Amino acid sequence: MVIVVGGGWAGCAAAFAAALAGAKVTLLEKTDMLLGTGLVGGIMRNNGRFTALEEIWAMGGGDFIRHIEGVARHRWLDFPGHRHATLYDVTRIEPVIRRALLDMGIEVQFQSRVVGVLKKGPRLTEIYTARGKNHPGDVFIDTTGSAGPIKNCTRHGSGCAMCILRCPTFGPRVSLTEKAGIEEIRAGDGFPHFEAMSGSCKLDKKSLATWLVDRLEREGKVVLPLPAHIQKHELLSRKACQQYNLEEFARNLILLDTGHAKLMTPYFPLEVLRKLDGFQEARYADPYSGGRGNSVRFMAIAPCDDALQVHGVENLFCAGEKTGLLVGHTEAIATGFLAGHNAARYMVGLKPLVLPVDLAVGDIIAFMHREMKTPDGLTKKYTFSGSVYFQRMQERGLYTTDVQVVRERVEKLGLRNIYRQKLLKNPRF
Ligand SMILES: Cc1cc2nc3c(=O)[nH]c(=O)nc-3n(C[C@H](O)[C@H](O)[C@H](O)COP(=O)(O)OP(=O)(O)OC[C@H]3O[C@@H](n4cnc5c(N)ncnc54)[C@H](O)[C@@H]3O)c2cc1C
The missing domain is CATH 3.50.50.60 (FAD/NAD(P)-binding domain)
Known part of the structure; x- marks a missing residue:
């Protein structure tokens, strides 16, 4: 056995x-x-x-x-x-x-x-x-x-x-x-x-704008340039998945369609995220406190x-x-x-x-x-x-x-x- x-x-x-x-x-x-x-x-x-x-x-x-x-x-x-x-x-x-x-x-x-x-x-x-x-x-x-x-x-x-x-x-x-x-x-x-934070979060697709979800589902990914003041260069090195420790993941908001909208940049406080076009009503599906933390x-x-x-x-x-x-x-x-x-x-x-x-x-x-x-x-x-x-x-x-x-x-x-x-x-x- x-x-x-x-x-x-x-x-x-x-x-x-x-x-x-x-x-x-x-x-x-x-x-x-x-x-x-x-x-x-x-x-x-x-x-x-x-x-x-x-x-x-x-x-x-x-x-x-x-x-x-x-x-x-x-x-x-x-x-x-x-x-x-x-x-x-x-x-x-x-x-x-x-x-x-x-x-x-x-x-x-x-x-x-x-x-x-x-x-x-x-x-x-x-x-x-x-x-x-x-x-x-x-x-x-x-x-x-x-x-x-x-x-x-x-x-x-x-x-x-x-x-x-x-x-x-x-x-x-x-x-x-x-x-x-x-x-x-x-x-x-x-x-x-050597411990590290999980580096992605999932957004509930129903909480995103229809145009954004349509594009995400059609193309599988959406890459949105971020205004400089909310880019998160310093946080990327803390991710467990070092393959995503790339400049593009700091300069852009990258979403992947995995059933949820997988957000490849971690720890976006909701109040910051909701200022972006298409994200005005966004909420996290995983982890529930995704704007602040993740599993270690x-x-x-x-x-x-x-x-x-x-x-x-x-x-x-x-x-x-x-x-x-x-x-x-x-x-x-x-x-x-x-x-x-x-x-x-x-x-x-x-x-x-x-x-x-x-x-x-x-x-x-x-x-x-x-x-x-x-x-x-x-x-x-x-x-x-x-x-x-x-x-x-x-x-x-x-x-x-x-x-x-x-x-x-x-x-x-x-x-x-x-x-x-x-x-x-x-x-x-
Ligand atoms: C948020 C997030 C997103 C990720 N995205 C991707 C991705 O898109 N692609 C990718 O390739 N990798 C991704 N990863 C990494 C990947 O998920 C993990 O590296 C891999 O799946 C780990 O698998 P595991 O079976 O070793 O561990 P885990 O997935 O941690 O599984 C361990 C299991 O053991 C159980 N368990 C623990 N203790 C006990 C016990 N005493 N008795 C019984 N059960 C127990 C737990 O409940 C759990 O189900 C992601 C990780 C996270 C956290």
Whole structure:
């Protein structure tokens, strides 16, 4: 039995991959919905994320990705600094992924916040939830993310911004790795400052002028030059998503149509925003206090190797933001697939897979872990879509939008459909 804790993109992909390999899987999520911060994101395939997603597809993840593409609102969209993005509809994606996991036979339990573990030597044997329910397992995956809880949003931000994770209702994030007795890499405790604010907000489209919504829905994006006195150059560097730390995002108000109107520049007080043409009646849909704050992320990271096995616990893997300073849905899905597949390999006594650095999905993990050993590396974020890692992807010739090239690379490395291999045939599982 594989137990996945945390139902964000990383947890959903990990559960899917473990089930694809033939394992019995239970996924525990503390809230009432899957996808975590993915419920308010939506941007995929921008810049190097295109290549990475195709790599996952060629390795056997196509059935999972197809569900996302099925609710795309816009494809091949260019916006400042970013090319060929797909925007999925954040208001439609959750039931689609929920159904996909259930169809794979995965048991999904909501309002199940894991708060403790039982161990035998270097192995976890069981975990238990705040409601006192125990879940024994053979192998465990920590995909609890790195956002919040409120004390962090208060310490580093401006208090609870009422984000999608809804800690006041469903309880604070609890790290499985920490509960397993492993010392995490933490923001603030002797390490350089690496926590960051989520950098986008969502406006309710119904609160915007009709002409603005029409244009947004038709074109997928709207770029509006801002008067100089309300430009926010200094705030961009605080964003978790460093790929948007570009001048264009300060000089312009950039909106993307993800179902909501995704505002790519953070912390616009409503009274300032409402002075702009088309925004006179604007209100935030996420977070509710978007004019002032946002969730604080990258608070606690699991020390792990490039196979995503957590140091010090034999049968614990991790994925998504838990693995390092890794930002994005695609990044969470890439590591989720690897962790889920490796959990199944662990169950049959196979060596865990380390993805080769000849693929972007392998290179980003190795590069990020190496960089995070340096003080400077701890101040960066790693994503296929921009900043230091996209630059490296281009320098190493890994970035391409030619799907055939990606397939051939994966084939040559012997990894075509690796995630579709049925590893578990034993009825015991
Ligand atoms: C506002 C915002 C907008 C974003 N926009 C984009 C975008 O457009 N494109 C993009 O690529 N990236 C975007 N990102 C980044 C991206 O969403 C994340 O990096 C990625 O999705 C993280 O996935 P994760 O699964 O690691 O973590 P999370 O999404 O944080 O998921 C963790 C899950 O674990 C659950 N959990 C925590 N503790 C427990 C516990 N003890 N027991 C059970 N469950 C638990 C949480 O409720 C949550 O569902 C955005 C992030 C934010 C915050």
